[in-house]
Structures are given as structure tokens and as C-alpha cells.
Amino acid sequence: MKILSIVGFGGQGKTTLAKAVYGHLKPRFECQAFVPVGQNPDIKKVFGDILIALDEQTYTRPKLLGLDENQLMGKLNEFVKEKRCLIVIDDIWDKKTWKLVRCALQESNCGSRLVITTRIYEVAAYADEAYKIQPLSHDNSEKLLYARIDDGEGKYFDSLSAETCERILKKCGGVPLAIKGAFLAEELPEEVGLLTQLVCLRAGHWDYSWIDELPEEVGLLTQLVCLRADDYAIRVPAGFIGKLTSLQELRISCRGKDAIIMQFVEELGLLKELRVLKITRICRSESIESALLESLGHLHNIQELQIGNYSLSKYRVSEAGSLSYCRHLRLLHLDRLVFSALPAWINSSLAPNLSYLDVQVVVVKDQDMETLAKLPELSCLILHLTGTKLVSVKLLAEGVGYFRKLRFLKILGSLIRFDVRGSECNSSRVPSNNTIMPGLESLEFGVHVRSLKDEKLQLGFDKMLGFQNLGTSSLQRVKAEVNCGGASTWDVEEAEAALEHAAAVHPKHPTLLTNRVESQYMISRYQEV
Structure with missing residues (x-):
């Protein structure tokens, strides 16, 4: 061939x-x-x-x-x-x-x-x-740009200055997609509203400069399918987003008065065609966060959803029942929104296509982990858990492929110990045919040594920190952050030795990376004496 x-x-x-x-x-x-x-x-x-x-x-x-x-x-x-x-x-x-x-x-x-x-x-x-393939020549780039601006009668081209057009051509560098789909400029003139056939607009950082705000004329671009303005925080005009009902992709970092941000959030629910949504700097109060979750519940075609927040505040969410329809959702990353428990709509029936999940939960229960384990497409799971105590999770159903497609697992906060069919996952009593995480390649977790020691369970570090039966034919890398705060030097070294043992006896002998944190608060041997 x-x-x-x-x-x-x-x-x-x-x-x-x-x-x-x-x-x-x-x-x-x-x-x-x-x-x-x-x-x-x-x-x-x-x-x-x-x-x-x-x-x-x-x-x-x-x-x-x-x-x-x-x-x-x-x-x-x-x-x-x-x-x-x-x-x-x-x-x-x-x-x-x-x-x-x-x-x-x-x-x-x-x-x-x-x-x-x-x-x-x-x-x-x-x-x-x-x-x-070669970039377009300047002449062909110019023709393509004029064709995008022109409505067929040459009416719109006269409204844009030659200087503005030349700046667009220079920044696009002969790349057809940039010329056809985006108006790339250091600033957006009011004339952008005349580009009524524009389908993709990127406004943000470009050649060490960026625009400060979107003009309200952007609301006239009703054919817009993609809007990207997430390089830097940008001021948004009141009432513009609800007019862009053709949008399928929206990436934006917002700033402005709370009233304008609230209106922006409430109008998000009108974007029924939206497939990709990434918003940062949005959740500045519980009322805005609540309105945001309400609007998200109307986005039935959403496939990728990322909500970020650069502030240090975290907003507690009791329940996210409004996000009840997410059958197309593939990626979910919610930063600074802390759920009291795993949202009920995250399950194999309502979110069958979810493959990437990054979520913060106060308490994780046995049933929550079993629900996550049965998500058929889940390949990346990042769990932020409140607290530092050991959480023992029992997965009792037999014949079920737990986390069958999971390749990357990261758990922050509480340490999770998997107990499969009543036997700890690190125990030699676990049947050799157990199917938990059969494709796991990378495992990351935190170890708060003092908290584990204070549990006073009848378990040594070797049992609490074992991972021998996770990814038995695939595990390549294990990264453990060892928190030394308040722990004795002896206990820290014992925990690290248990991790090294677990990696050594694992069938794939994964690479083990350990990193000590808060070592300045570790109790030295002299202090112990």
C-alpha cells in the first residue's frame, strides 16, 4: 500500500x-x-x-x-x-x-x-x-481575510481600516484557520460587531500584549461557535453572553462587578449548544456559585467542563442535583468547589462517558468509591479529600471490573485503603484474579505519618501503605508525598520503608518517588529522647 x-x-x-x-x-x-x-x-x-x-x-x-x-x-x-x-x-x-x-x-x-x-x-x-504544507502567501492570506469579512457585496470590508486588517494578517502568519476562524488583535475595535459571520473569536494574550475587555459589540456575533478569552482576566460587558446561542466552545477568565458576573453566570444556561466550557475567576461568592450550578444544569450537550478559581477561598456545595443530565460529559474539573459528598449524578447511568474527573469531596464512603469504580470510561481520577485520616473502602461485589479503564489515580488529603471482598488490597489473601484497576499506570497519594500513627489500628505501615494488588500488570510509577509534621523520625523512616517494600514486591516493580514535606516539624530522635 x-x-x-x-x-x-x-x-x-x-x-x-x-x-x-x-x-x-x-x-x-x-x-x-x-x-x-x-x-x-x-x-x-x-x-x-x-x-x-x-x-x-x-x-x-x-x-x-x-x-x-x-x-x-x-x-x-x-x-x-x-x-x-x-x-x-x-x-x-x-x-x-x-x-x-x-x-x-x-x-x-x-x-x-x-x-x-x-x-x-x-x-x-x-x-x-x-x-x-506551507503557510499562505501574503496575497492569498489577504484574499481569504477579505472573503471572511465581506458579506458578498463588499459592504463590510470598508468598515475596517487597512491598518486593522494588516495587523490581523501579520498575527495570523499565513495560517488559514487563524484567518478564517479568529479575529486576532491586540485590541478589539467596536467594528468587530460588523463581522456577523465570524465563527471563532480568540481574544487575549498575543505577542506579549492582551486586551483588557470585550466590547459589548461581541454580543452581535450570533454565528459565533467558539470564543476563547482565557489567557488573562478580561472584563465582560453586561448581557452579552446570552445572545451567543450558537456557541459550542467557551473558554473565558472573567472579571467585573459582581452584578455583571452574576448576569453572565445566569445567562450561561441559555447556551444549549455548548460542548466545551472552561471558566476561571468566576466563583467569588456562594450566591454566584449557586447560580452557576443552576445554569450548568441546563447544558445538556456539555462534554468538557472546567470551573477554576484563582482565589484561596473554597465554597462548600451541599449537593449538585441541578447537574442531573450529563450523558455526554467526558471531562469534569471543578476547582475550589467542595462537595459534602460525591454528587449523585456522577454514576455509570447518568455519566457513562466520563473519562477525566477532578473533584473535591469532604467525605468519601464505600458506596461512593464503588460508584466511581463502575464508571465504564474513567481513565483519570483526581480526588481531593478533606482531612488526613485513613479511609478504608470495601469493594464487595464479585465479578465486577473495578476501575477497568483507570490509568491515572491521584488522591490528596485522606489516604484510601482498598479492601476488596473483605481482604485488604495489599494482603496476600486477595485472590489473584481480582480485577481492581487492571490498567493503572500512575498512582499518586499523600501519607500523613502522624495521622496514620494516631489511628491506632491493628495495622502496621506495611498494610496501610501497600499497593501490591493495584495495576498488577501495568503500574509504572508511584509518587508519595510524605508529610512529616508532628511525626517522629523513626515513624517517617518506617513509613518510607513500607513504601519501598510495596514497590519491590509489586509484580511490575514500579518506579517509586517519595517527597518529604513539613520536615521542619518532624520530631527528631533527640526530641524523642
Whole structure:
């Protein structure tokens, strides 16, 4: 199979060119497939998507569901041996993914063609031919910009000065996506409201300068799909966000009077098409936080939700029942919002696609951890727990794949000890077929030595700090922050020795990184005496 690569950095038009090539050549081939990959792909899904696109009659999602990676690769190999195929794999980000794709499609004697797009030159080099995409010339950039501004009759171009247009062209640097989708400028003139067909606006830090506020004319851009203004805190005008009902992506760092911020938060609920929402500097009072949660409950298409706050204040949330519909949610990161317990809507039924979760909870119970363990797509879990005491969590159901896709686990605050089917996870009595965290690669947690010692449980550090049965075939890295405050030198060293032992006896012998904090408050041997 002959391979052509299209290489260049983001926004240069690699995908657009690949689509044009695909559309032009597809009538000449028996079977065709155009499959996007992106960062951190599920390679099984990629192979499945290719097979379904090539022959949707033979291959369906239910039929492929039970096949592993090697079986899918085998089916692809067999298919391309007998058919003349045109396959486009768009946006490959790493060599590992590319090697697997190439291996699955390498055997073909029927004149098939494979086109890939990538921003990684090492990936592009593996192709038979590589085309390095070039920035647009100044003349072509100018034509593209004018076409975006012009409404078809040349009416809008006259409203923008030549100086403003030249500044836009200079900052876009010949990148088509920047010219087509964004108005990049050190300041946004009032004329921005005339760009009524604009679909993407980025306002913020650019070449060591940034805009201070959004003009109220931004509210006239009703076709806007993407608004990014999160490089620096930006003043927002009153009542503008509720008009942008076509928005699918909003990233913004807000500042302004509380009344304006409150109006902004309340109008967020009108953005029914929103898929991605990232807001910082927003929760400055409990009333604003409450209104924000209420608005979020109306965003039924939300896929990525990040709420940050640069202040040191934390706002206690008793319940987030308003976020009851989140079936499309894949990423959830809530900073400075502390839930009294795990929100009821975070479960496998209401959030089946949740893969990244970063949340702060006062108390975590057995049932909460079992609920998290059953989330089918969860791959990254970061838990901020209040307190420093040991929390023992029992997972009693048999035959359940606990945390089956989890790759990264970080627990801050309380230390969690998993007790599987009544046996501690670090005990040799745990059945060898237990399925807790089978794919875990990275584990991070804190150890408050004095608190663990004060528990006075009939457990030594070796049992409290064991992790031998987590990620038994996958664990690569363990990082433990050892808090020495109020603990004796002997106890700290004993805890560190227990961690080293746990890493040594783990089947994968993961790399162990320990870091002491508050060591200045550790009780020395002299003080003990």
C-alpha cells in the first residue's frame, strides 16, 4: 500500500487538503474510509471506525465490540489484501499510534492508497512521499481575510481600516484557520460587531500584549461557535453572553462587578449548544456559585467542563442535583468547589462517558468509591479529600471490573485503603484474579505519618501503605508525598520503608518517588529522647 503524508503545524489546513484529495480520488477506489484520530486515541475504536467505513454491511459496532486490538488488526489486514481501498487517517499525534496503523494496513497488492495527516515530522517520514504544507502567501492570506469579512457585496470590508486588517494578517502568519476562524488583535475595535459571520473569536494574550475587555459589540456575533478569552482576566460587558446561542466552545477568565458576573453566570444556561466550557475567576461568592450550578444544569450537550478559581477561598456545595443530565460529559474539573459528598449524578447511568474527573469531596464512603469504580470510561481520577485520616473502602461485589479503564489515580488529603471482598488490597489473601484497576499506570497519594500513627489500628505501615494488588500488570510509577509534621523520625523512616517494600514486591516493580514535606516539624530522635 502506497503511503502519502501531509505534515505541518496546527491550523495550516492539513485536514482541509486531505478532505479535498479524498473527495477527488474516492470514485477511483472500491472502498473508502476517512477516520480522525487525534490525541490519546482509543486504537481499538480507530480500527473499528476504519472497518465500518470500508464495509458497513459486514462490520457493525456490536459485531466488533468483543474483538481485541490484534483481532481488529487481523481483519483490517485481510480486508485490504483483497480490495482496492482509499484510506485517510487524519491527525496522528504519536509514533506508537502510527506504527500500529501501518502494521494493520501494510499488506495490499490491489493498488490501495493511505493518506495520513500529522504535525509530527518523525511520523511523516515513514511515508513513501511526504508533503510539507506551507503557510499562505501574503496575497492569498489577504484574499481569504477579505472573503471572511465581506458579506458578498463588499459592504463590510470598508468598515475596517487597512491598518486593522494588516495587523490581523501579520498575527495570523499565513495560517488559514487563524484567518478564517479568529479575529486576532491586540485590541478589539467596536467594528468587530460588523463581522456577523465570524465563527471563532480568540481574544487575549498575543505577542506579549492582551486586551483588557470585550466590547459589548461581541454580543452581535450570533454565528459565533467558539470564543476563547482565557489567557488573562478580561472584563465582560453586561448581557452579552446570552445572545451567543450558537456557541459550542467557551473558554473565558472573567472579571467585573459582581452584578455583571452574576448576569453572565445566569445567562450561561441559555447556551444549549455548548460542548466545551472552561471558566476561571468566576466563583467569588456562594450566591454566584449557586447560580452557576443552576445554569450548568441546563447544558445538556456539555462534554468538557472546567470551573477554576484563582482565589484561596473554597465554597462548600451541599449537593449538585441541578447537574442531573450529563450523558455526554467526558471531562469534569471543578476547582475550589467542595462537595459534602460525591454528587449523585456522577454514576455509570447518568455519566457513562466520563473519562477525566477532578473533584473535591469532604467525605468519601464505600458506596461512593464503588460508584466511581463502575464508571465504564474513567481513565483519570483526581480526588481531593478533606482531612488526613485513613479511609478504608470495601469493594464487595464479585465479578465486577473495578476501575477497568483507570490509568491515572491521584488522591490528596485522606489516604484510601482498598479492601476488596473483605481482604485488604495489599494482603496476600486477595485472590489473584481480582480485577481492581487492571490498567493503572500512575498512582499518586499523600501519607500523613502522624495521622496514620494516631489511628491506632491493628495495622502496621506495611498494610496501610501497600499497593501490591493495584495495576498488577501495568503500574509504572508511584509518587508519595510524605508529610512529616508532628511525626517522629523513626515513624517517617518506617513509613518510607513500607513504601519501598510495596514497590519491590509489586509484580511490575514500579518506579517509586517519595517527597518529604513539613520536615521542619518532624520530631527528631533527640526530641524523642
